[in-house]
Amino acid sequence: MNNQLKEQLLALSDQKYQQFTARLIPNITNLLGVRHPELHKLAKTIAKGDWRTYLKQADDEYFEEVMLQAMVLGYIKTDIDELLEYVAAFIPKITNWSICDSFCSGLKITKKNKPRVWEFVIPYLSSADTYHIRFGVVMLLTYFVDEEYIEQVLQKLDTIHSEEYYVQMAVAWAISICYIKMPEQSTKYLLESSLDKFTYNKALQKITESYQVSAEQKELIRSMRRK
Numbered sequence: 001m002n003n004q005l006k007e008q009l010l011a012l013s014d015q016k017y018q019q020f021t022a023r024l025i026p027n028i029t030n031l032l033g034v035r036h037p038e039l040h041k042l043a044k045t046i047a048k049g050d051w052r053t054y055l056k057q058a059d060d061e062y063f064e065e066v067m068l069q070a071m072v073l074g075y076i077k078t079d080i081d082e083l084l085e086y087v088a089a090f091i092p093k094i095t096n097w098s099i100c101d102s103f104c105s106g107l108k109i110t111k112k113n114k115p116r117v118w119e120f121v122i123p124y125l126s127s128a129d130t131y132h133i134r135f136g137v138v139m140l141l142t143y144f145v146d147e148e149y150i151e152q153v154l155q156k157l158d159t160i161h162s163e164e165y166y167v168q169m170a171v172a173w174a175i176s177i178c179y180i181k182m183p184e185q186s187t188k189y190l191l192e193s194s195l196d197k198f199t200y201n202k203a204l205q206k207i208t209e210s211y212q213v214s215a216e217q218k219e220l221i222r223s224m225r226r227k
Contacts, residue, residue: 002059005042009064012038025063025098034064036102043071051076055086066093067102074106080113084120091124094131097166104138111143118144118152125156130164137167141174150182154189161196168199176206179221180213190224197226 009032018033025031046054051072058069073086087107094100110117117139124136137160140153157171157178175195179186193200204225208218 002057005068006059006061006065008042009034009062009068021098025096028063028096030061031063039064039068039071043068043075046072047075047077055089060093063096063099067099069093070099070103071106073103074108080109080116083109084117087120091132091135094135096131097134097170100131100134101138104135104142107139107143110139114143114149118149122156125160130162130166133160133162133164133167134170137170137174141170141177145174145178145181147182150178150185154178154185158189158193158195161194163196168196169202171195171199172202172206175203176210179203179207180210183213183217187220201225 012034013032014035015033017035018031021033022028022031046068054072055069059065069090073083073090076083076086090103094103107117121136121139124132127133127136137157140149140156144153153174157174160167160171162168175186175190178189190200190203195203204221207213207221213221
């Protein structure tokens, strides 16, 4: 199966797209340049077949091979506990923001299993690994910014203290999503937060860049910038 998939991916590679993607994902040297719609088609086909054998034997030589595994995990049909076992096994393979964010966006089973997934995700926020933390943060901003979880989300984000750029940017992104969806709770949080200056100001910037935030709200947010 691996050799056949590799041949398919090589046949789908696009040099111009490879060069474009390489500029967006620093330090990645194993890109083929396969577009996401093509990867999604393959992932759906694999998920309908013997996906367990595929995941057990999957190769990680190319970026797209790892991305394909991430997508397959989003399409498979199984119970939440088995899925989370596979998710836990996959997380160490996350070495860049692109795999991380695409992986999280595909785990839509979370919507029907929030308490179980919350319990699973939270330990990753205190990891020493950049992309373990980012995984946790992106899961929070994707699935847990709502009335039930907003206070817990903000509380957990405030416990993350990292100098890693891709962690800081994920936290800033998460806070901006919290503000867009829940401005009252998020404004109160920002006034009391213990975020580092870079993450805090980047969160404010992302809020002001949103089309969903009013001019009056943007003016207030800009006045809260730390100097």
